[in-house]
Amino acid sequence: MQLRRKLVVGNWKMNGSLAQLAELGPIADAAREAGGVDVGICPPFTLIAAAVTRSGGVAIGAQDCHQAASGAHTGCVSAAMLKEAGAKIAIVGHSERRADQGETDALVRAKAEAALAAGLITIVCVGESESQREAGGHVRVVTDMLAGSMPDDWEEGELVVAYEPVWAIGTGKVATPADVIEMHAALRAALVARFGDRGGRIRILYGGSVKADNAAETFRCPEVDGGLVGGASLTAAQFVPIVEAAAGG
Numbered sequence: 324m325q326l327r328r329k330l331v332v333g334n335w336k337m338n339g340s341l342a343q344l345a346e347l348g349p350i351a352d353a354a355r356e357a358g359g360v361d362v363g364i365c366p367p368f369t370l371i372a373a374a375v376t377r378s379g380g381v382a383i384g385a386q387d388c389h390q391a392a393s394g395a396h397t398g399c400v401s402a403a404m405l406k407e408a409g410a411k412i413a414i415v416g417h418s419e420r421r422a423d424q425g426e427t428d429a430l431v432r433a434k435a436e437a438a439l440a441a442g443l444i445t446i447v448c449v450g451e452s453e454s455q456r457e458a459g460g461h462v463r464v465v466t467d468m469l470a471g472s473m474p475d476d477w478e479e480g481e482l483v484v485a486y487e488p489v490w491a492i493g494t495g496k497v498a499t500p501a502d503v504i505e506m507h508a509a510l511r512a513a514l515v516a517r518f519g520d521r522g523g524r525i526r527i528l529y530g531g532s533v534k535a536d537n538a539a540e541t542f543r544c545p546e547v548d549g550g551l552v553g554g555a556s557l558t559a560a561q562f563v564p565i566v567e568a569a570a571g572g
């Protein structure tokens with residue numbers, strides 16, 4: 324048996340509509356047929372409840388949550404609210420939120436703790452910028468980010484890491500297998516150093532321009548347990564081959 328079951332999650336970002344939820348049907352069918360892979364879709368907050376009714380077994384998730392359980396936080400959504408809406412997953416610490424909303428490692432960790440407390444599968448994102456990679460300190464940057472963003476307490480299977488190099492997001496520049504292998508090995512070593520055997524069972528996803536034509540090669544890399552997919556998760560036509568690649572790898 325595999326140590327870690329593959330997981331492929333689509334992050335719709337600020338895209339999608341009620342009409343676009345029709346994509347979920349064929350995605351769910353493909354996931355069922357492929358077997359052996361967990362599949363999730365994270366649409367914008369406003370679509371979560373409707374997506375749950377049409378999910379066909381695909382796990383629906385959110386792209387963020389607030390760190391507090393409730394209170395005077397205008398415009399924010401708590402993890403418990405997401406859970407009540409039917410979400411099973413929360414992404415926290417995406418680089419777009421770190422950049423656009425100034426989220427720090429400490430805040431990402433607090434959000435991850437809130438999401439875990441609500442019983443959501445929590446995907447903690449880390450990744451370096453192009454300039455950090457060019458300066459050669461990318462492994463240290465990303466492992467430091469991981470150290471600051473990961474909570475201490477979690478149940479088996481609930482915590483997931485996503486390595487998303489910022490320079491590969493939405494650019495069509497996918498990291499090479501050598502880049503992916505280097506970083507995923509470093510992340511695995513850091514997880515095992517901190518959590519022991521349990522750290523060996525945390526899934527580590529790759530994200531950044533994952534498409535049908537590069538997914539299989541990326542998912543075959545050691546310590547890659549699936550993908551976090553942006554643009555290519557918006558339609559079943561593009562996302563299904565990625566799910567199939569994960570199932571086959």
Ligand code: 13P
Nearest residue numbers: 334492493531532553554
């Ligand atoms: P793209 O797949 O569009 O590069 O986005 C990746 C991402 O940011 C997923 O969270």
